[in-house]
Structures are given as structure tokens and as C-alpha cells.
Amino acid sequence: MSITLEQVTKRYQGQPVVNDVSLTVAEGEFFVLLGPSGSGKSTLLRAIAGLVDIDDGTIALHGSDVTHVGARQRGVGFVFQHYALFRHLTIADNIEFALRVRRMKAADRRERRKELLKLVALEGMDERLPAQLSGGQQQRVAVARALAHKPQVLLLDEPFGALDAKIREELRWTIRRVQRELGITTVLVTHDQEEAFALADRIGVMNLGRLLEVGAPRDLYARPTTRFVATFLGAANLLLALQGAEGIRLGTTPVDATVRTPALTGREHEVVTVLRPEEVEMAAEREQLTTSYMGRATVEELQFTGALERLRLKLLDNQHAVQTTGNGAEGRIEATRLQSERRAMPLAVGAVVALGARRMHVLPTPLSSFSIHAADEAAAQLLAQAPLLETLAGRMKTRVATCADASDGAPNARPGVAVIEGSDGAALRAVQLLRAGANEVLLLSPSTTLPEQICMFWLDDAARHATMAVTASLLRHLPAEAVCVATAPAGRRDAKRANALRALLDARSEARAAHALETRTELVPGEGPQALGEYLAGLSAPLLVLGTADITTAEAALGALLARRPGMPVLVVYRESAR
């Protein structure tokens, strides 16, 4: 393996900007780190080069640990966004810089320089100054300079950022060709998904300092596992659908969808599906559709973009069942079609069409949307404004529905995570909701802020997988520390303690392998929920993810925990144990 990162963390003033990133880049691979600005991708690249010290984790290049080796000794080739050519030196001197540092003979230097200038197609430019070259040419010189000392790794930090579209495209070809010719392991950082698709063997998508998903461009586009990747890589309509034993349905209409993960539980539950704009089919009538019918819609907006026509449609019926998220407006669907399709059925703003979905992909994320259950609308609104819920829903780009329950009767579970106020009697209400069909219940108060630690704990092993999945999903949206907690009686019974420890470490590696979730582990002395309560009481701002497969034990545990630390946010994850 050419580059190996293990649990790399970098903090600025206590805030992690790169959070627990583990990654391996193979020999000769072209890897693209993609993410919005501020996602930590540049910091990670600079950490690989040694320009930034990391706080935790290890970095290895070609099998040798270079975590504490300076940038100078790492000897990687680095290309900066703004070229960083030595402005007072000629192109020749720029390219020969690394060779002069290494005291290479003048004749050898000249030979290598000619070779490199040929590689980047800039022969004869030797005696010019950087200022006499165009931006694209300067960046090609920067690439040549970074390759002069034959580094085994080439790192490029947004190399096309400062260039205009045409030159960008041209330089993209140059870099791909150079990389192929030399077979050099390359990591490129960009925020441009088109660039990532064009260049990468594999893409790693980063957000909020975490590396969310890694995969080949095609796979990431067709089968993303997170909302962020689904919407960041190309446009996407995120639709809330229901998954049951018979398959996926949008409202009342069954649809074809690729489902990678089997149904979470036997009960019908809400899932998030990805519908790419190009997979939306449009026809005048429902009968003319060749794919699953989604509903009728009016054309709200039309955009000509050259090869494609972009449409924004508003669903007319099925609107409440099909809750769209992702593009900011509920009930709106984004679609694109080819010019040939446009000619076959010209549409104008205001036209009504029947929509079909050619292909949908179900995200394996366990958290779909939120439904607040409160005594009245006002209380529900208050709860909806809790900073934790507002941030979470905003980042998940999902719906927060409110419903007032009759105060005497048992609540009706709605799709998604049920949200209730964590006041007196909350344990009972949570249990009622679980019995009524909810799979997750979130307990919080209107003043609950973002947690600093997300602790996961399961009362039954059957709920372990789901607890981890939910925690991993939360951590993609909240920059908190993940802690995997287990309890073991303190004292002499060493065998029991060792077992608990082993289970904890197994859980940790499972979290890492199955959910790409890096966790800290904490073995708390004591028995069950009481010990857990003591541990949580010592944390600054915890959020507990409590997994259970048995509703009765959950009620007791929840009651004990809330009594020990009232007002603490708890997300109860219930999965019926498979019998």
C-alpha cells in the first residue's frame, strides 16, 4: 500500500477539522478527495505531505511510518492551488530546485529538466520567468517541479481552482496522462465532482472532517450509502418511502428500487431513497409511462443547459405521501432529459405530466425523518426548535413533522424517528411509541444543544448492529466524539471482565468494518444501566444511543438513566430480536 492513514485526527483550537480518518491508497492509484470547502480535505492532504502535524493517528508511506517525519524528509511531490512557483527564478531554476537541493550535477539536472518539460509539453520555456506564463502553463511547471526528484507520491491541492473552465479541462487531461505515464500514486483534492469523476480511480468523499465513503466513481454515484454523498455527487432527489415485506412503496404506489440492505425489521418502516434527475420519466398520461408511476406534477421551471434540459416539477397528488427532501422544497422533483426527449414531448412551464421513476436506490441509513409527538401543537413547535433537532434535521435535509397526540390515549406511531420531550413519564411514553410501531424514539428537551459525546450502549446483543448503524448515521451529521460503552462488574470476577472487554473490542472493530465508524471504547465498572448512568453523569454533554430488543427492559433502563441525569438526550433504538 502506498499511502496508509489510520485514525488521523487534526484539531484546530479543540475543534476537529480532520476526524478519525482511515484510508489506504494503492500503488499507482489516482485517488480524489472530494468535499465542500471546510470539509478538511486540504488539511488531510497537507498532513500526508507533512506540512501539517496531526494530533492523533498514524500516516505511513510505502509501509514506513512517517507520522513524525518532517515534510522535507517525506519527499512527496506537492502541487499548490496557486502554483507557488518561485517568482524570482526562471522556469529552469524552478524545476531544478529539488535537484539543486540534492546537489545533483548541472548536466544531469539539465537532462532531467528537459525530460520534465517535455512531459508537461512546455519545451523551450526554460528561461522564462513564471510571470511570463499563463495560469495553465504555470500550473504545468508546478507539476513538473513537484516531479523533479522522482517522488513516489504526488499530491495536488485543488490544482485547477484558479483556472478558467477551458484550461481546467485541458490541464485535467495533462495530469491524467502524466499520472498514467509515470504510474505514480496520486492524491488530488477538489470540490468539483465532475473533476473527481473525470480523474479518479477511486473517490473519497469528505464532510465535516470525516471521510464518509470511498469507492469507484460509478459505484458511489449509483449506490451511495449516505445522504451527503448522494446529494454532493451529482444532483439527487431524496424521497421518503416505506419499506415493508413486499418491497418499497411511495405513498400507495409500489416502486422498483435497488435495495442493498434487507429490511431492518419485520415491520414496515420509512426509508430514504435516491432518485437521480435523469432517472425521472415524464409522459403525458400515466398509461404511457414505462416505469413505476410516482404521481402527476406541474412543470414549475425549465432550464436549457446545452445537452440537457433541466426541469423542476411540483407534485400534484401523492404529495403528502411522497415527501421530497434534498433540494430544499417539499413536494418538488428535479429532472433532466436529453434534447431528443425534449423534441419528442416539448413542455412549457405550467404543463401537467405524469412522473415515473426508472431507478431508485434505497440508502441504508437507519434515520429517515422525524415526527414530533407532543400534547399540543405549541409544545411540538417548541421541541422542533431544539438546537439539536434543528441542526440534525437541517444537515440531514429531512422532514420534521409534528403531531399532537391525545393526552389520554396511546400515541400512534408515525414514520421516522419519533421525538418526545424527555420530561417526567418520558420512559413510559417512549415505550408506548415503541409498542405502537416506532423503531427509534428520541428524547430531548427544547434546550438540548449539540452533544460533545455520542455514547452507544445496547441492552441486548440483538440490537448491537442497529445501535451502531444509528450512531454512525448521527456522527455523519454531528461533529462529536463516538464512545462505545460496556459495563462489567468491578472486582475479582476477572473472567467476566475479560469477556466484556473482548466484546467491546469486537464491537469496535465491527463498527469500523461495517459502518466506517471510529469509536473510543469505555469499560465502565458496575452493573448495567446504573453503572452507565454514573458514567454518563460525568460527561460534559452526552447523547446516549440506547439499543434494545426488549421493550420491558428498555423502560426500566430508560427510567433509571433519566432519573440519574434528567434532560439528557437519548435515542432509543428498538429492533425485535429475530426469532
Add this chain to the structure above:
Amino acid sequence: MTRIILILVSLLFLSALLFAPLAVVFASAFENGLGAWFQSFTDSDTGAAIRLTLLTAAIVVPLNTLFGVCAAWCIAKFEFPGKSMLITLIDLPMAVSPVVSGLIYVLLFGAQGWFGAWLQEHDISIIFAVPGIVIATMFVTFPYVARELIPLMQQLGNDEEEAAITLGAGGWFTFFHVTLPRIRWGLLYGVILCNARAMGEFGAVSVVSGHIRGLTNTMPLHIEALYQDYSMSGAFAVASLLSLLAVVTLIIKTLLEWRMGVHHR
């Protein structure tokens, strides 16, 4: 019309306040001919004053250049606690009256000062001796190089240095081959300002020097001494030399400004 009036007023002010005194200095200096002018410098006290001024500048300017580069580097490239405090401190000599600057050192190193007794015991004289003059001049000219470099280095950023390091260059190699060429014009500009002030400083030096002719009189102090002695021709001759240095400095400064403008484009 208004423009012409404004220009005329400015020119009038300039000639009254700047050109006229300069003209008077040179006219008075050469009143008795070139021979008399040269004659003035044969005086041993005058020679000593010129040598002392040059010596002070020769010590102070390199030291302050070194300090200025280090301070500017720290401020421009690193984040550390007390950074804004350091920036304020660098500006202090500009804000404090030169006389006060001189007095500080008298209070520190003078016979009645904090370290006075200790210095006397060890037979070290700072006040009313050359070391005092050097220290006071150094204090007064502290900010010039650093002030010039800080904004320049902040604007240039770190990219080229980082590039050099990834290419395998060490700290010194990077400084001499990458950083120094980038800041050379700004640095030279700062050095020239620092030098001009070091040679022309009167207030702070006056307090610590003790005015011992031939020993602790720098050029500005010597001019005053000659003037007090009614040795007008001598005073104006030395003054013209000092003014000449100032004019040359200004010309170099203008050239540098023009050069920097070219460099930045």
C-alpha cells in the same frame, strides 16, 4: 482654477518649510567656498563625531535588521499567544518621545539606576559612553525593518516556503533562496529608513551621551555643540553632510519604491 491654486499653495508650503531650510543649510555651508567646507572636517572632534555616527549605524542597523526579520517572520508565519502584544511592543519606540527613551536607559544603567551599582562594581560604563548611545539608538530604530516586513510577509503567504520544504530544502536554504529574494526590496527599504534614523537621532542619544567632545558626540550632537560655540561654518558644514546623507537616502528610497512597484506587477 481651483487645482492651480491648490498646487500653488502646496508648493509655497513646501518651499517655505522644506526647500528653504535645505537651501540655507547648503548655502551657509559653502559660504566660504569649497576649501573652507573641507577645512571644517579636519577638526579632530568633527572627525570623531562622524566616526562615532558611522560606528553606531554599523552596529545598530545589522542588529535591527536581524531582529526585524525574525520578528516579522514570527508574526507573519505563526500563531502564538501574545502575538498582538508583540506587535504593540514593536510600535512602542515610535510612540514614545525620544527623550523618554533616553531617560529609560539612564534610569536603568545610570549611576543612580537599577543596575548602576552593579555596573560600577564591574567597571562597565554604559551611560555617557558609546554602549549607551548604541543601545538608545537601537531602541529608537527598533520598528523600522519589522514594520516594513510584517505586512509584506503576511501578504506573500507561506506557499513558496512550503513548496521549497516539500522539495527537500532545509530552513536556511529556504530562507536564502526563497524568502530573502521575495522580501529583498522591502527589507532594503526598511534598512534604509532604519539607517537614516540611526544617523540622525538626536533626542534619545542626547540624554545618554553626556556630550563629551571627541568621545560621545555623534554628528547631530556635534552640530548642536558647534552651533552653541558660534562656530557657524563648522555647524553648517556637518549639517550639510548629514543633509546630504538624508537626500541620498531619499533618492535610494524613491528608486526602491519604483523597483518594488515593478516587482509587484
